[in-house]
Amino acid sequence: MTYLIYTLTGGICIYFSSIHLLPHKMTNVRKLCIFMYAFGSLFLFNRIYGQASTYITFVGILLLVFIFAKEPYFNMSCFLFGYLYTIAFNYLFMWVAGLLLQMDMQDLLTHNRLNIIFSITYSVYCGITTKLLGWYIHKKLNIFQYLTNSHLLKAIFIDLFILVFFYIFNFSYGEYLGYNYGVIALNGIIFLLLFAITVYLMYSIYRATTGEQAYKHRMAQFENLRHYTERLEKSYGIMRKFKHDYMNILSTMSGYMEENNMDGLMKYYGDQVLPISHAFAESDTKLGALSNVKNTALKSLLSSKFIYSMEIGIKAEIELLEPIDALPMDSLDLSRVIGIFLDNAIEAATETKDKQLAFCMFYKEQDLYIIIRNSSPELDHPISELRNQGISSKGVNRGVGLYNVEMILNHYENVIWNTTYENPYFTQEIILKKNNL
Amino acid sequence: MIHIYLCEDNNRQLTRWKSVVEKYLLMNSTESQLYCTANSPSELLEIRKKSTVTGLYFLDIDLQSEKNGIELAQEIRKYDPRGYIVFVTTHSEMAVLTFQYKVEAMDFIVKDEIETLPDRICACIKNAEINYKTQLDSSSRLLSVKVDKTSLILDQDDIVAITTSEDYHKIMIHTKNGVRQMSGSLKELIAVLNPAFCQCSRSAIVNMKHVVKYSREEALLTMDNKETYSVSIRMLGKIQRALKQL
Numbered sequence: 001m002t003y004l005i006y007t008l009t010g011g012i013c014i015y016f017s018s019i020h021l022l023p024h025k026m027t028n029v030r031k032l033c034i035f036m037y038a039f040g041s042l043f044l045f046n047r048i049y050g051q052a053s054t055y056i057t058f059v060g061i062l063l064l065v066f067i068f069a070k071e072p073y074f075n076m077s078c079f080l081f082g083y084l085y086t087i088a089f090n091y092l093f094m095w096v097a098g099l100l101l102q103m104d105m106q107d108l109l110t111h112n113r114l115n116i117i118f119s120i121t122y123s124v125y126c127g128i129t130t131k132l133l134g135w136y137i138h139k140k141l142n143i144f145q146y147l148t149n150s151h152l153l154k155a156i157f158i159d160l161f162i163l164v165f166f167y168i169f170n171f172s173y174g175e176y177l178g179y180n181y182g183v184i185a186l187n188g189i190i191f192l193l194l195f196a197i198t199v200y201l202m203y204s205i206y207r208a209t210t211g212e213q214a215y216k217h218r219m220a221q222f223e224n225l226r227h228y229t230e231r232l233e234k235s236y237g238i239m240r241k242f243k244h245d246y247m248n249i250l251s252t253m254s255g256y257m258e259e260n261n262m263d264g265l266m267k268y269y270g271d272q273v274l275p276i277s278h279a280f281a282e283s284d285t286k287l288g289a290l291s292n293v294k295n296t297a298l299k300s301l302l303s304s305k306f307i308y309s310m311e312i313g314i315k316a317e318i319e320l321l322e323p324i325d326a327l328p329m330d331s332l333d334l335s336r337v338i339g340i341f342l343d344n345a346i347e348a349a350t351e352t353k354d355k356q357l358a359f360c361m362f363y364k365e366q367d368l369y370i371i372i373r374n375s376s377p378e379l380d381h382p383i384s385e386l387r388n389q390g391i392s393s394k395g396v397n398r399g400v401g402l403y404n405v406e407m408i409l410n411h412y413e414n415v416i417w418n419t420t421y422e423n424p425y426f427t428q429e430i431i432l433k434k435n436n437l
Numbered sequence: 438m439i440h441i442y443l444c445e446d447n448n449r450q451l452t453r454w455k456s457v458v459e460k461y462l463l464m465n466s467t468e469s470q471l472y473c474t475a476n477s478p479s480e481l482l483e484i485r486k487k488s489t490v491t492g493l494y495f496l497d498i499d500l501q502s503e504k505n506g507i508e509l510a511q512e513i514r515k516y517d518p519r520g521y522i523v524f525v526t527t528h529s530e531m532a533v534l535t536f537q538y539k540v541e542a543m544d545f546i547v548k549d550e551i552e553t554l555p556d557r558i559c560a561c562i563k564n565a566e567i568n569y570k571t572q573l574d575s576s577s578r579l580l581s582v583k584v585d586k587t588s589l590i591l592d593q594d595d596i597v598a599i600t601t602s603e604d605y606h607k608i609m610i611h612t613k614n615g616v617r618q619m620s621g622s623l624k625e626l627i628a629v630l631n632p633a634f635c636q637c638s639r640s641a642i643v644n645m646k647h648v649v650k651y652s653r654e655e656a657l658l659t660m661d662n663k664e665t666y667s668v669s670i671r672m673l674g675k676i677q678r679a680l681k682q683l
Binding site: 317358362364369420427 | 664
């Protein structure tokens with residue numbers, strides 16, 4: 001009975017530490033699978049091999065996570081981290097319990113009732129703290145977004161793996177030699193230190209990568225805005241030239257009028273004056289509309305995409321008739337989504353004869369509408385499948401764009417995403433409902 | 438019958454539009470009538486509020502007034518959600534997508550192209566009249582779904598399938614040329630849909646009219662927009678019966 005409860009709580013601890021720290025939710029079947037494996041392997045082998053059986057449990061779960069998860073290294077690292085956390089604190093708790101009760105480790109482990117109470121309290125503690133930790137790491141820090149470097153991920157994984165390996169080696173060997181209070185205390189302290197150092201290292205890596213990304217991002221933004229300013233200055237130059245011509249045009253026209261030369265006036269108006277008004281509608285002056293976008297990150301993204309699209313000969317229309325200030329969504333997420341849409345739109349538009357691209361943002365009853373429409377060749381796939389991973393009109397290893405959009409937008413309950421294709425236009429439409437939070 | 442409204446701050450242009458519309462109404466046998474010519478948004482709205490007839494509105498964008506044409510159109514939508522709005526604008530004020538999506542404008546006319554202006558106005562009146570007639574015929578088939586403040590109006594026959602979304606607050610409506618999301622649940626929808634719709638699994642309702650192929654071995658429905666839906670074992674019998682009836 002004691003053995004059953006002991007292995008059951010052990011299984012629960014391992015289950016918590018592995019599930020709660022994973023970045024994505026698993027299906028119930030997979031969760032059950034992991035739990036059954038953790039409990040089963042502990043229950044079956046702990047009696048026979050002692051603590052060395054942990055190797056079986058641990059490697060097995062690692063394999064399960066590897067099979068179940070989409071990004072194996074990241075997920076396995078998360079699991080290892082959770083496992084380390086559980087064991088390190090287990091040591092600490094045992095040591096503190098021993099200190100408080102003035103009991104030897106050996107006595108504590110053989111004292112049935114105390115052992116059960118200890119296991120149950122610890123598994124409850126473990127469940128709560130790992131859940132909180134998982135929430136903090138993934139929801140607050142959103143660590144996965146920054147750890148995109150696969151070498152770094154592998155290094156972290158190997159580091160954690162070796163640490164866990166020695167952990168288990170240490171305590172299974174310790175059991176072989178026989179527990180003793182001093183050794184346990186020492187082990188606890190050493191591993192806590194190691195664990196603390198690992199956490200600190202990982203934290204500094206996290207800080208360094210976020211810092212680097214923020215810097216890169218700021219530089220890119222700065223560069224984009226510089227281009228934007230250049231364009232605006234150029235279009236201001238055109239305006240100034242027109243201002244200069246303006247008086248000339250008027251005086252010429254009044255000249256025609258004085259001569260009562262209606263034919264001449266009409267000819268002059270048609271040949272000289274009308275083309276000027278068309279010139280204003282041309283590309284460069286259109287960028288001025290971006291001044292209505294108040295968010296700098298978004299403005300820089302839009303300006304860079306539209307300058308690029310105009311350079312490669314796409315007829316771009318930018319419709320921003322009102323100031324866009326309140327964004328009911330994180331501006332970086334929104335920029336990524338719009339960036340992906342615009343990249344796709346530009347790519348598709350270049351494949352058509354008309355090369356049209358239209359972009360607009362407006363508020364309708366406080367909801368923000370963002371619409372991107374481009375001329376596009378016929379689609380090969382049903383529209384609903386475009387959002388799946390690996391589907392692209394450009395062959396294998398592509399088609400992550402819209403899948404990423406789906407991942408980002410799934411975090412937001414207040415977002416509606418519509419996609420339509422009505423020959424010859426492809427339209428992406430996003431409605432951001434005002435947050436009532 | 439449609440009521441035609443004109444709103445333009447420049448009197449010269451307004452008279453021009455008026456004469457074009459009057460000429461059209463004279464030349465064609467139609468029940469539509471020129472109901473209001475206004476210089477300012479408030480003037481037009483004052484008259485609109487008193488009427489209940491569907492309107493066709495020709496609006497200038499820059500009205501030199503407290504409201505511009507788009508804001509006026511939004512105001513009109515409150516009183517006449519099904520009305521037809523046409524913007525008459527200069528080249529530089531053009532914002533096609535905004536017209537279309539923000540106020541569901543039917544069309545726009547470019548002021549600068551003086552020669553084509555009369556033809557375009559007449560074409561707009563004709564389109565509105567045709568559309569108005571078909572609307573009357575088909576209003577029973579429409580699926581009108583309330584989505585918070587705005588409602589989504591779709592012809593049920595155009596819907597290929599309705600599925601759940603990864604985010605469980607939203608469902609996806611698949612039509613021949615697109616997917617749109619809305620908040621709601623399949624259960625709410627199945628109650629308002631016509632009998633052609635059949636639930637084929639826990640996460641999908643399909644419109645049997647759009648099925649092109651059914652593979653018995655894989656229990657897979659292929660739709661006319663190239664999508665495929667698998668049929669769950671529990672629904673097999675129901676789907677096969679529905680297929681036989683087609």
